[in-house]
Amino acid sequence: MAVYTEVTDEALAAFLTDYDLGSMVAFRGIAEGVENSNFSLRTTAGDFILTLYEKRVDPAELPWFLGLMEHLAKRGIVCPLPVRGRDGAALRHLAGRHAAITTFLPGVWPRRVRPEHCGPLGAALAGLHLAGGDYQPTRRNALGPDGWGPLLARSGGRADEVRPGLADELRRTLDGILAAWPDGLPKGHIHADLFPDNVFFLDGRLSGLIDFYFAATDILAYDIAVCLNAWCFEADFSFNVTKATAMLRAYNATRPLSDTERAALPVLCQGAAIRFLLTRLYDWLNTPPGALVTRKDPLEFLRKLRFHLTAGEGGYGL
């Protein structure tokens, strides 16, 4: 669930007077998302999403995220478009938080991924990478390879509380991934968290991408690796190569992958798996009882990581 901050109706009404959005019609907290507080907001001007930025987001980085979304939307990527207030600013304050209103995107995220979702996903991801090409400001990927060692250190020896031997396995595996991490691959702005709940479909077509608050400037093919982890494993953690092939072919048709990018897929996938394993591990060990957020099992990504360690370049069906 994701409503951490309560907004009074008076505060919201006052906030809306800074926009040309008419008056309030409806306002409900949205259960999806775990990082920020999100509300579905209807005004006499239409439907919007109100986001209050919570603890994990650095306020100094918010203009970069909002600027990226605006840039992408202008280039035809269907993503939330930040709505500017009368004074031209999209980033504002409400209820003691940084806040922004963005456009509402129709569509439904796929609770159960089917192969026919994966082609449109690949094409949309490649389109996102191309459209971001001329967005000048950059953002370091705090959850990229440089961050994984410190992240593991923060969970420390406690990894073994989740599974005996896990700390040692992670340390050794991470060392191997970092030693093999590729250099010189094409970089750009990546979504970095394009899980199914961030991709909407409508009438069988991809209708929008949301939640850009992990976006960063990093290896483009790493974004593909995130998606292979997020979209191509079945509930039993078997890898579905049909889904991977559909995603990779569609990506490649829009933005052709170089031989070095293809060759790097296994280690990029290992990196993506350990990245989500490490953040989930930390959250698992540090989520207080009674918290509003469901803890996600870090060991799911251990299963995926082990697949990637043995898959080889041919294992992804491209």
Next chain:
Amino acid sequence: MAVYTEVTDEALAAFLTDYDLGSMVAFRGIAEGVENSNFSLRTTAGDFILTLYEKRVDPAELPWFLGLMEHLAKRGIVCPLPVRGRDGAALRHLAGRHAAITTFLPGVWPRRVRPEHCGPLGAALAGLHLAGGDYQPTRRNALGPDGWGPLLARSGGRADEVRPGLADELRRTLDGILAAWPDGLPKGHIHADLFPDNVFFLDGRLSGLIDFYFAATDILAYDIAVCLNAWCFEADFSFNVTKATAMLRAYNATRPLSDTERAALPVLCQGAAIRFLLTRLYDWLNTPPGALVTRKDPLEFLRKLRFHLTAGEGGYGL
């Protein structure tokens, strides 16, 4: 938060084919509510709420609730209207749960209650009581006075974990309330849970009442007592008699209160306070760590209960 059951997009699309509601446009979990899973559903026919009924609701009682809402809506009470499928049934199945679609109500619930909310609330409550008069089926109030003793017993001596001496204080106070519980007051169908998050306002006017799943057939003035507890205390637990007067006068203008109803207000308010105290106490003691629901402090209602024990009939400003 309130999404306990996940609905796949395929299951939802199949479910919608049983209705004349067109096709799906958007679907989001709603963060409000604690008993059932609620989703905001947009189709090509408009906006709706999809509810999946979870553990606390007895499926055998669902036709009573849906029938009451339909009855009230037909008599001009703005409340969710159950939408019937093509076969005429409003109560259906989805994702292993009983499920119903109801109409979407515009409006925003007041996060901070102001005196000007309380008049419209009182009038709407009286209107609800009158409109329900000719709904024939009845439902026993499982959380009425007969239920309070067993409810206290279920928390048992553990009440003292929350506050030393609480178990004894509750036992003695409950005995007093039950001994003084009034007989012969007018009965009818009551909402029984009309807290601010179940009442929407729009442009300064009350725009709808929601969440009828605690409704039952019981003393009408007990519903007023629930509202006095839910709307008329400040954050510091002081009683705001201006709000109470506004609510009671408006109620009385629509459905005049008899002298015996007025005289019973203190004990009815004591009963309402102990009812919410007892369910919150049980939830407090039995909410597992990591649960999706925020536990509500039972002691808030101890403060309110103590006020009602000393208030006297004149304390409510009518």
